[in-house]
Amino acid sequence: MRAGRMDAFPGKRLRSGRSFAGAKLSQHAAARCHLALPAVLPWQGLYKADQRFGPGVETYPDGSQDVGLWFREHLIKLCTPSPGGFSLLSYPEFSSFLTHSAARISLAEEAETERGLQEGQDPFFYEYKRLLLHDDLTLPPEMCVYSTDSEHLPMTSSFRQELDARIFLNDIPPFVEDGEPWFITNETPLLVRIQKQTYRFRNKPEHSSWNMGAILEGKRSGFALCGPKEGLAMEMILKAEEGNHDWIYGVLKDNFASADVADAKGYTVLAAAATHCHNHVVSLLLDCGADVNKCSDEGLTPLSMCFLLYYPARSFKPNIAERTVPKPQEPPKLPVAPILSSFMDTNLESLNYEVNVPSQGSYELRPHVLGSQERGVSQGTRLSGKSVDRRSSSLKGDSPLVKGSLGHVESGLEDAPRNTNQRPPCSAETNLESNVCVCSFPIELSQAMLEKSAQSHSLLRTASPSPRTSSSDKGTIRRMALSMLERKRRWRTIQLLLRRGADPNLCRVPVQGLFLAVKAGDTDGVRLLLERGARTDVRFPPQLGALTPLHIAAALPGEEGVRIVELLLHAITDVDAKAADEDDTYDPGRVDLLPSSLKLSNEPGPPRAYYGTHPPLPEEGGRTALHVACEREDSNKCARDIVRLLLSHRANPDLLWSGHSPLSLSIASGNDLVVKELLTQGADPNLPLTKGLGSALCVACDLTYEHQRSMDSRLALIDRLLSHGADILKPVTLRQGEKVAVGTAVDYGYFKFFQDRKIAHSPFHTLMPAEREAFVARKRLLEYMGLQLRQAVFAKESQWDPTWLYLCKRAELIPSHRMKKKSPSLPKGLDVKERKQIPFFKFCYQCGRSVGVRLLPCPRCYGILTCSKYCKTKAWAEFHKKDCGDLVAMGRSALRLAARLPLLLSAKARAWGSGEGTLVSRNLSRFRPLSQHFQMGLLGGGRQGATEAAWLFLTYCGSERLVLTLAGDTTPSWQSWNMDLWGLS
Ligand SMILES: [Zn+2]
Ligand SMILES: [Zn+2]
Incomplete structure (x- = not known):
């Protein structure tokens, strides 16, 4: 038939006038050949390139029919299902994974690809290929002379269209998109081509006589009894299940059937042999040309079926990556x-x-x-x-x-x-x-x-x-x-299939084979798959969290988890791949807390000078494998080993998920081995956390996670964080509704403490024994934190001059205090200008709180603040009894000076104005630029100005650590103050 068509074009004159006389039509044009003959004929069906290609019916003299999809002389897909077929329906646990929607057939797309000129994707793209795109650029004259193979002469697209138009005389345009496009029912490449071929001819009147649609849908009922080829093919699937090697060998040897034949659901002979572990049959079929990667209509390759059988769902280890760990309560x-x-x-x-x-x-x-x-x-x-x-x-x-x-x-x-x-x-x-x-x-x-x-x-x-x-x-x-x-x-x-070329990456239904092996914790399986090129960048569907194999491996209990993580990391794996669970919250969900009873009233928090530089806000997103490993509450050692592996492969320890960093997750999950590992490998203990979590120290004193470790190990954890540079003076923002306050980790601890209102506010004797225990433990932890905070503040304050610092504190505390209690000892005008002050962090020196408390200074020395009578007494007993006297003495001498200086200075100022002040100014120049203030004060006139200047000078002198002697004053803290220096005595 095709020859007849050929004859219709004995020689074509193209636009350009070049002759293609005698050239056989290329495969492309002939591909559109098809048959439409009366029903009496033995064969009805589609052809491509002179071969049967697509749905077809062969009728035999006895009336029986072979129905199905044909490829060359054999059926490759039947219209009847095999009784023992393999179906995903028996795996309901994977139903949520079946999200892959079937591709649609689109002719426009096909035309595009047939032109085959995607410059970006074609690794063999050469400049001359572009010629075929442009009809202006035609082939050289008499080109056919140079080509011995006229089948493969290139065609321009217009020439191609012209040929189409000649062949399909009555059908121009031959292929119109009309009606609903079809879904591709089987994604094996050969079958996709068959389906596309069928789609083109679906509406041709010649094909209405035999039921093409029914064949595609696998409906056999409308046809006559099953013919010999069909029977043999079905028999072969059954024999493959039995493992009857010799029978199959006989059939294939004489070429009675295709080694690739499948039933109506795409269940192939190879799949039948493989799922029943008949390796000799598998080998035979592959030797006879069966496609090892041919998939069923459900998208399962023989290898996927073997994996599903080899890793039944109950072999999967519970893991927190998928949240399949049973709740500990039940x-x-x-x-x-x-x-x-x-x-x-x-x-x-x-x-x-x-x-x-x-x-x-x-x-x-x-x-x-x-x-x-x-x-x-x-x-x-x-x-x-x-x-x-x-x-x-x-x-x-x-x-x-x-x-x-x-x-x-x-x-x-x-x-x-x-x-x-x-x-x-x-x-x-x-x-x-x-x-x-x-x-x-x-x-x-x-x-x-x-x-x-x-x-x-x-x-x-x-x-x-x-x-x-x-x-x-x-x-x-x-x-x-x-x-x-x-x-x-x-x-x-499985080994045989992989060895014979089965692509592990095609096992993607219902889920990649690698996932099954990882979920089952099968080290050998994972190793084999990776050796065979399984990709590690595969993911669960987004609605299941888009987890990667690494996420699941990091959550596997036991040693195999460690080994699998190692294997995966040695394959090319993105160690920081994020799951799509950025909206999930980390919620061990064991403590149900009310809003805190702590009052927040815009406390400013520690001044800038008290804490180190703020690291930039970390990146926040879904969980990484490191998060998963840190979140684990089981097998601490294995989790630690996994964390070590991940970190050694440059996992980023400073990514946030659900507000948590890996470090804070490991604190929350109670795995101190992981905490240690992270800190020694350089995780930043000061990383700011989001969602109101503050920092790692806050999480460490958060009562939500207190059940994870004993009291002693909680204290040790705080020590460890501090020794790795955690800054307890870092500001922590507390929020409750509209209210905001900035405090420290200690305030965070109290904030949480007051969320458990029953324990925080009930009288101690009304608590149950367990509650009492909790109360005592929480108090102890918070006191310890308070102690650490005080020590940090003292360490900070020791960097400044004690006198100057003290004067600043006093200056800041006294005026407010004086409002209530008039202090007669203070001369007027002793206000220190704000700009010259050492910033002063106001917190309770005993308990460490700075938010939601009313702070009162020590009435004797104004050197420290406390929040309550309890704290005041305790502070006195613990440390302030010793310091208070020193501070008072320091204050007294400074005040005495301050009180005396103005008189002296103002007296001398007058003299200075008349020329006697030269000595003063010369000496003062040694203290440039401080002297400017002094002179300003003097020249500013009046007692007020001189007082202020003297005060400033005094305090600056203190800060410069001058040793001065003050005549007649032997206060020990101010060793000497030599007024002679100024010529004022
Ligand atoms: Zn206090
Ligand atoms: Zn005091």
């Missing part, structure tokens, strides 16, 4: 289950297979599966448990697996295994049938036994290869051994 129904999952899934996998219980993603073992066994079986179990138990001491730790599981048990859920151990391992009274399954026994031993059994079974050729037939076996060990054997075989199938 006791786990069967605490050992997650730990033993690696063992149990081997067991239940096959059992499950038989009874066809869909796995639910829960960690609960299903006793009814085992409970359905006969009495004899459980008897066997009991016996095996006993014998195993007796040998426990000798067997302990003799296999790496045993060690692993033991270590895991100890480091992981501390309380869970204890319960199991307390349970009598195999008392005869235990009701084995109803509620206890094999896993209630010391499992590490059964595991060892089973491994041996499995090994011996694997040596026996009599072990039935199919799980179906094994259901008739009696004896739990034998069943388990079989399932273990099965698991090993499946592992070999």
Whole structure:
């Protein structure tokens, strides 16, 4: 037929006048050939490039029909589903992952790609290719002379259109987009092309006689009885499930069927052989040209199916990355289950297979599966448990697996295994049938036994290869051994598929194979996948948090988590990849707190001079793997190792999620090993946190997280933070509703303390013992923080001159105080100008609070502030009794001077005005520029000006540490004040 069409174009004259005489139409143009012949003809269907390509029906003289999608001489997709097909419907736990919406067929898009000139994407783009885009640029004359292969002569797009127009005479424009575009039902590249080809011809009248649509939809019912090719193809899928190598070999050898044939759902022969672990059949099919990456209509490649079977949902470890860890309040129904999952899934996998219980993603073992066994079986179990138990001491730790599981048990859920151990391992009274399954026994031993059994079974050729037939076996060990054997075989199938070119990155439905291996904590699986080029930048769908494998690996309990993180980091992995959970809040959710009863009234916080420079606000976003590892509350050592690995791969420790930095998360989660690791590796303890969390120190004294560690380790934590440079004087903004105040970490601690109103405000004797304990502990922590704050302030103040500082404090405290209590000892006009003051942080020197308290100075010395009678008494007893006298003396001498100076100076000022002041001014020039103030004061005239000047001078002298002698004054703190220097005596 095609030849006939060819003849229609014996030689074409193109616009440019160049002749293509004798040139066969290129593949492209011929591709549009199709058949439309009366129903009596044996074959109806679509062609492309002279070959069957797409839906078609072959009718035989006996009336039977082969219906399906054809590729060359074979059916590659049938219209009937195979009875044993593999479907995602039996994996409801993954339903939330199925977010991939099918691509649509678009002809416009196709035309674009057929021109094949995407300069950016084409690695072989050469300048001359652009010629084909421009119709002005035509091919050289007589070009066909130079080409021996006229099939592959290039065409300009207009020439192509012209050819189309000639061939499809009545159908111009031949391909119109009308009606709804189709969804692509199978995304295997070959099938996509077939679907597009079909889409083009969907409305052609020639194809209305045979039901093209029904074939595409997999509806076989409208056709006649199944023909020989179809029957053979279906038979082959079944034989592949059985593993009948020789039968399949016979069919393929004589080319009776395609090795790539699939049922109506896209379940291929290869998938059938692979899911049933018939490796020799898999090899045979691949040798015969089956596409190892061909996917089913659900998007599952044979490899994905094997992964789904190899990693059933119950093998997944609970992890905080996905928030699948059961809440600690509710006791786990069967605490050992997650730990033993690696063992149990081997067991239940096959059992499950038989009874066809869909796995639910829960960690609960299903006793009814085992409970359905006969009495004899459980008897066997009991016996095996006993014998195993007796040998426990000798067997302990003799296999790496045993060690692993033991270590895991100890480091992981501390309380869970204890319960199991307390349970009598195999008392005869235990009701084995109803509620206890094999896993209630010391499992590490059964595991060892089973491994041996499995090994011996694997040596026996009599072990039935199919799980179906094994259901008739009696004896739990034998069943388990079989399932273990099965698991090993499946592992070999996975290895074979990968070796034969299966692309692990195409296993993306329902979720990437790498995720399954990581979730199951299977180090070997992860390693194999990474070796085969699995990408690590894959993510969960956004509504599931867009987690990466690294996130989940960082949350895996046990040593395997550490190893998997290491493997992932050695592959090219973005260590700082953020999950899409920036709107989540970190909420251990154990304390339900009211608004604080602390009053906030715009306190300004510590002055700028008291704390170091403010680091820039950190970046905030979703969780990184480091956040996940720091958030963990289980297996502290493993979490620490993971944090170490992440940091050594340059994970950024200063990113925020939910207001928290990794450091503050590890403080909140109670993992001090991680805290230590972060601090030594350079995490900034002063990183400002958002969402009202203040800083790491605030989180450390936050009662929300107080249950995580003992009192002593909380104090040690605060010490550790301080020793790594945490600045307790950093301002912390407190907010409650409209009210705002700036304080320190101590104020944050009190703010939180007053959120638990019952404990904070009830009289002590009305509290329950536990509450009393909490109250005492909180008080102790806050007092400790207050002490640290006071020491920090003292350390800061020691950098300044004590006298000057003291005078500043006094000057600031006295005027306000004097309003209430007139102090006769102060001369007038002693106000120190604001601008020259040392800033003064007003806080309670005893408890450290600066927000929501009324601060009163020590009435004797005005050197310190306290917030209450209690604090005043306590401060006096603890430290101020010693300091107060010194401060008073310092103040007294300064005041005496201040009181005397103006008189002296004003007397001398007059003399100075008349020329006697030269001595004064000469001496004063030594104190430039201070002398300017002095002179200004003198010249400003009057007693007032002189007083102020003298005051200033005095204080400046103090700050310059001058040693002066004051005639007639022997106050010890002011060693001497030599008025002779000024010629004033
Ligand atoms: Zn106080
Ligand atoms: Zn005092």
